[in-house]
Amino acid sequence: MAAAHRAVSPLPMGPIPFGPGEQRLTDVAATLGMQNLPAPQARNSGVSFDGRPPCCGNNNCFPVCPIAAKYDAATALPRIEAKGGRIITNAVAYRVETNAQKKVEAVHYYDPNRTSHSVSGKIFVLACNGIETPKLLLLSADDKNPRGVANSSDQVGRNMMDQPKLIADIEMSEPLWTGVGPVQSSSIMNTSQGDFRREYAGACSVWKTWREAHSEV
């Protein structure tokens, strides 16, 4: 398993072990010359790490890992609070305010009653994702920032890229037991790198996401 692991740089631990269904798919794919490889993931594999236990294969990663083996923001928030940070929930930012030097000095947000509040600070990180972050910057246009905040290039909100894909379901003649063991995302990488990519711009990654984890397909 470790030899097949596609690591660009050293990872802190080995791959999550395959469940029986994933192993079966891997074996069958190999007979066709395709290599199904484990993907790097934010779940602890075999060891405790960063205050979280190793994955024990509950097969319930989404939406919440019951033992917190999987990293998600919920593991980071208590640490922020322990250092004096304050988490403000149900707050929708609607305007970024800059000073005369065009440096951000406040963010305005609405609470659920649509009452406006603001937070000030020295450093701001906007992390509202690829659509909402540019939207917020553009919504914040004012006299000082006629094209929106941080948009002297006029490129904010343009050139969005997507990940077009084609999904195919495979019908199996035997049970795969996908609900047993860790939920795994692995992929057949033959066409996303190497010889195939020398000839083709696009890649064909076969992702097995256990969408039908509770049916025997």
Ligand SMILES: Cc1cc2nc3c(=O)[nH]c(=O)nc-3n(C[C@H](O)[C@H](O)[C@H](O)COP(=O)(O)OP(=O)(O)OC[C@H]3O[C@@H](n4cnc5c(N)ncnc54)[C@H](O)[C@@H]3O)c2cc1C
């Ligand atoms: C269906 C799907 C499958 C994916 N699968 C994978 C995968 O397998 N592997 C992978 O690496 N990536 C995957 N991605 C991509 C990955 O999930 C995203 O790139 C990543 O979550 C982006 O993180 P983020 O913190 O930038 O934004 P997000 O996780 O989207 O967080 C943005 C947050 O900002 C909040 N927000 C937005 N606007 C405002 C506002 N005005 N005021 C206050 N809060 C606001 C949102 O509520 C949200 O909580 C997938 C994405 C999708 C949609």
Ligand code: SF4
């Ligand atoms: S399989 Fe998913 S839900 Fe289960 S222990 Fe591992 S990370 Fe957590």
